[in-house]
Amino acid sequence: xxxxxxxxxxxxxxxxxELHLWIQDALSKTGLVYEVLFIDDGSTDSSxxxxxxxxAKHPQTRGIRFLKNYGKSQALHAGFSLVSGDVVITMxxxxxxxxDEIPELYKRICEGKLDLISGWKKKRYDSILFKxxxxxxxxxxxxxxxxxxxxxxxxxxKAYRKEVIKNIEVYGEMHRYIPxxxxxxxxxKIEEKVVQHQARKYGVxxxxxxxxxxxxxxxxxxRFLHGFGKRPMHFFGLWGTLMFIIGFGFAxxxxxxxxxxxxxxxxxxxxxxxxxxxxxxxxxxxxxxxGFLGELLVGQQKNxxxxxxxxxx
Numbered sequence: 313x314x315x316x317x318x319x320x321x322x323x324x325x326x327x328x329x330e331l332h333l334w335i336q337d338a339l340s341k342t343g344l345v346y347e348v349l350f351i352d353d354g355s356t357d358s359s360x361x362x363x364x365x366x367x368a369k370h371p372q373t374r375g376i377r378f379l380k381n382y383g384k385s386q387a388l389h390a391g392f393s394l395v396s397g398d399v400v401i402t403m404x405x406x407x408x409x410x411x412d413e414i415p416e417l418y419k420r421i422c423e424g425k426l427d428l429i430s431g432w433k434k435k436r437y438d439s440i441l442f443k444x445x446x447x448x449x450x451x452x453x454x455x456x457x458x459x460x461x462x463x464x465x466x467x468x469x470k471a472y473r474k475e476v477i478k479n480i481e482v483y484g485e486m487h488r489y490i491p492x493x494x495x496x497x498x499x500x501k502i503e504e505k506v507v508q509h510q511a512r513k514y515g516v517x518x519x520x521x522x523x524x525x526x527x528x529x530x531x532x533x534x535r536f537l538h539g540f541g542k543r544p545m546h547f548f549g550l551w552g553t554l555m556f557i558i559g560f561g562f563a564x565x566x567x568x569x570x571x572x573x574x575x576x577x578x579x580x581x582x583x584x585x586x587x588x589x590x591x592x593x594x595x596x597x598x599x600x601x602x603g604f605l606g607e608l609l610v611g612q613q614k615n616x617x618x619x620x621x622x623x624x625x
């Protein structure tokens with residue numbers, strides 16, 4: 313298998329047949345042996361019916377249907393676990409990603425021996441206020457935090473070597489940061505390619521403005537996991553120790569001051585330094601407890617990707 317195309321979707325019945333035909337036309341003259349894998353993320357329209365019909369006519373087209381909506385990351389995780397192509401392409405099902413880009417992406421991965429190519433929607437046909445501007449801010453923050461210089465982290469159109477997607481785990485909402493996840497696993501041959509972006513032809517977007525806030529929170533999570541995911545006590549223990557030092561420092565100051573300098577009738581509990589000492593020592597204890605719990609969770613090494621498949625083709 314030369315090429316696998318993974319397409320997560322949610323309620324895109326109007327575009328699936330047209331997208332599949334477009335993919336066939338784009339690859340008809342390449343001579344590549346390929347498969348198309350649709351991941352139905354709990355659609356409530358007729359998307360699965362169309363996928364079933366496409367599978368009946370085209371055996372190289374397969375599908376997975378989730379029992380409910382789990383999110384794009386889980387859909388990609390399921391698709392990555394099943395594909396067998398030497399190169400894996402991901403794209404959205406809403407016809408905004410052009411299948412005509414696929415042959416060039418495949419060629420660049422193979423000839424350049426690259427690990428990953430991320431699409432860059434340089435010219436976008438989206439709302440300036442609700443998508444373009446927030447997207448620019450999000451990508452700027454992602455570049456600064458990750459050290460990976462890509463213009464469009466969240467572009468659905470990407471190409472990977474099979475080894476990359478078999479060695480990363482996409483969970484939560486980390487599909488935005490697959491290049492970062494790949495780099496953290498040592499796959500650092502990452503480039504980007506300007507890709508054609510289409511105006512949405514059918515339906516409406518399934519993502520609201522909240523996805524950008526979620527994206528920033530996920531970025532903070534990713535930074536923490538990269539630095540301390542395998543050793544959480546190093547983070548929490550550091551802050552716990554600092555809190556304890558501050559707390560004991562104030563406690564020692566209060567004791568010495570009470571014994572030698574101001575031995576009057578004023579109670580230690582009436583002084584503000586007492587509450588600073590008490591608060592910081594309590595915080596220090598909580599940091600240490602959090603660190604111990606983190607170490608226990610790391611020791612469990614449980615798979616964080618969960619989804620239920622109701623049907624598979």
